[in-house]
Amino acid sequence: MTPDQKLEALFSADRPPARDFAFEIEVARRVAMRRAWLTAGALVPWSVVAAFLLWALDAALTPIIGGLADTALPLAMALTLAGSAAVAAIWLTRRFSAA
């Protein structure tokens, strides 16, 4: 075997397999992690805006509705939570669904 052939054989023997599921899964996992952080980061400003709007709404409505607030507050909180979850789920599904 000539040194040239040896070199070629050594390089061939060192080549990774054409498919490596472990490697592909690890890349997919790291991409998913990165995307989760990016998504969480992107939602922060909207959360701040939503919190500010709710605070402003609360301050504006308290003098008007007065006593109604005690009964309406739990219902409003539940509806807000459910609505936010639904909007976030729809947005995430559309944004990251496999095309």
Next chain:
Amino acid sequence: MTLDDPFSDAALVARAAAGSDAAFGRLVQRHQGAVRAFVRRVLGGDRAEADDVSQDAFLAAWSSLRSLRNPDGVRSWLCGIAWRKAQDRIRSRRRAATRDADWVEAVKASPGVHPQDRVALTAAMAELSPETRACVALCLAEGWSHSEAAVTLALPLGTVKSHIARGRARLLGALGGPDDA
């Protein structure tokens, strides 16, 4: 761009940039061999470290898919990213800590390959400069053209040619051939 074929690199890049995990997974599947082989040879043997750098490269590629100007050249683009990641790793790592792992990797038996030759090749590759190793890894080991390697590594064509000539002579010398570098 060859967007007519839904599984061409260009089509997969377009779909991956639009958010398709399946398309990006297909790109990883198609190019992982070339990227990992290149990084392994540039870093010199430690497969776990090379795979970590390769994964970093794919992650960086995922983040910047929209900046890819020529989707048909995705393999060169990926190897270019991997090259920059590997350079960062070479600068930061401590060689002594990985020497034993390199040796163990080098002596792992492969059919038709003598462990002594493998050790000699690993040692000779480690003595080359990172740029020479990268040129050797792309052109001698993977059969890339000189101009393709020049674009990927952002080096002048003449520099690539001289790196390859020097590297090849060193490697052949280590394997018992003439060393006229």
